[in-house]
Amino acid sequence: MPAWLVKLLFLPVEASSIAAEVDALHATIITVTMVSSLAVFAATGWMVLRFRRRAPNVTTPHIVAKRSHEAGIALALLFLFCAFWVVGFRQYLTIEQPPDDARTVFVTARQWMWKFSYADGRSAEDVLVVPRGAAIKLAMTSRDVIHAFYVPAFRIKQDVVPGRYTTAWFRAEKAGTYPILCAEYCGTDHSAMRGEVRVLEPVDYARWLDDPSRDRSGEQDLVSRGRDVAVRRACVTCHSVGAGTTTTGPSWAGLYDSYVELRGGTRVLADEAYLTRSMMDPNADIVSGYQPVMPTYAGTLDASETAALVEYIESLREPRDPGVALPKVRAVETSSDGGTP
Ligand SMILES: [Cu+2]
Numbered sequence: 001m002p003a004w005l006v007k008l009l010f011l012p013v014e015a016s017s018i019a020a021e022v023d024a025l026h027a028t029i030i031t032v033t034m035v036s037s038l039a040v041f042a043a044t045g046w047m048v049l050r051f052r053r054r055a056p057n058v059t060t061p062h063i064v065a066k067r068s069h070e071a072g073i074a075l076a077l078l079f080l081f082c083a084f085w086v087v088g089f090r091q092y093l094t095i096e097q098p099p100d101d102a103r104t105v106f107v108t109a110r111q112w113m114w115k116f117s118y119a120d121g122r123s124a125e126d127v128l129v130v131p132r133g134a135a136i137k138l139a140m141t142s143r144d145v146i147h148a149f150y151v152p153a154f155r156i157k158q159d160v161v162p163g164r165y166t167t168a169w170f171r172a173e174k175a176g177t178y179p180i181l182c183a184e185y186c187g188t189d190h191s192a193m194r195g196e197v198r199v200l201e202p203v204d205y206a207r208w209l210d211d212p213s214r215d216r217s218g219e220q221d222l223v224s225r226g227r228d229v230a231v232r233r234a235c236v237t238c239h240s241v242g243a244g245t246t247t248t249g250p251s252w253a254g255l256y257d258s259y260v261e262l263r264g265g266t267r268v269l270a271d272e273a274y275l276t277r278s279m280m281d282p283n284a285d286i287v288s289g290y291q292p293v294m295p296t297y298a299g300t301l302d303a304s305e306t307a308a309l310v311e312y313i314e315s316l317r318e319p320r321d322p323g324v325a326l327p328k329v330r331a332v333e334t335s336s337d338g339g340t341p
Helices: 003-008 019-050 067-096 202-210 222-232 272-280 303-315
Strands: 103-110 113-117 123-125 127-131 135-142 147-151 156-160 166-171 176-182 195-200 259-261 267-269
Touching: 019 067, 103 127, 103 147, 113 127, 123 127, 127 202, 135 147, 135 156, 156 166, 195 202, 222 303, 272 303
Parallel strands: 103 135, 127 195
Antiparallel strands: 103 113, 113 123, 135 166, 147 156, 147 176, 176 195, 259 267
């Protein structure tokens, strides 16, 4: 699609190998449907005038279309439908099948960030760095709810599902920085779940690969960052992280992956989604034996702080007995007086 048309239609730049084809198919379908509906409107208008009732008691002639005309129109429409399908199906195959030489990057989505892990063991949050011209395959999974990895400039979008790996691939053709969005409504900060793809020229990419300080600049691993956030946000004034100790709120030790008993007697599994919900909507589930005094953090914790806190709480899990498959029920360590020590 010519660059001026891309601009005119407010489309993002076509930065990947498939973008131009996707746009061409899109534009063709829109043009064909718009032209056909205009033709239908025009024909309707013309017939309203041409066959209007001219005098009372005068009926317009009854017109029967020729079989051949009807068949011709039906066949033409069927042909058009099949043509769209053939082009679309071929593009679908290209989009679904990564080339054999593709390099794999692992993507973990969670409320509300993207984490990219490269083959050399290093990883980064929210920033994916790739060389121009190389095929990149993304192996994606989610730690909590369904997200969707969407890079408008590459014209790719793929659901990212917990407990399952989905893949997508692209070959970036223009160096630059392109936004990554989440295209599946996934909670409070869904709209803030943004990242970017940095496409580097191959020489710059080689330099970036060799840079030993890469990803270390000002970046902590999530667990220690979560510990800092818990102190800074004063979570630790109400929550302890040691076993057995009880303050205003329940201890985080061994919380992750255990079953929590809620007021009213139901039990929930403390997974990522539960932990996140506990921060954003603390009154949704009240832990049995505690008062609903925890303030909500919706809007105050940003997406990466939330992720870091969840990761930190996860790091305090009890090491699971490899022989036991089921999460264990955590004993409620408080008396019914609200848990004051
Ligand atoms: Cu999301």
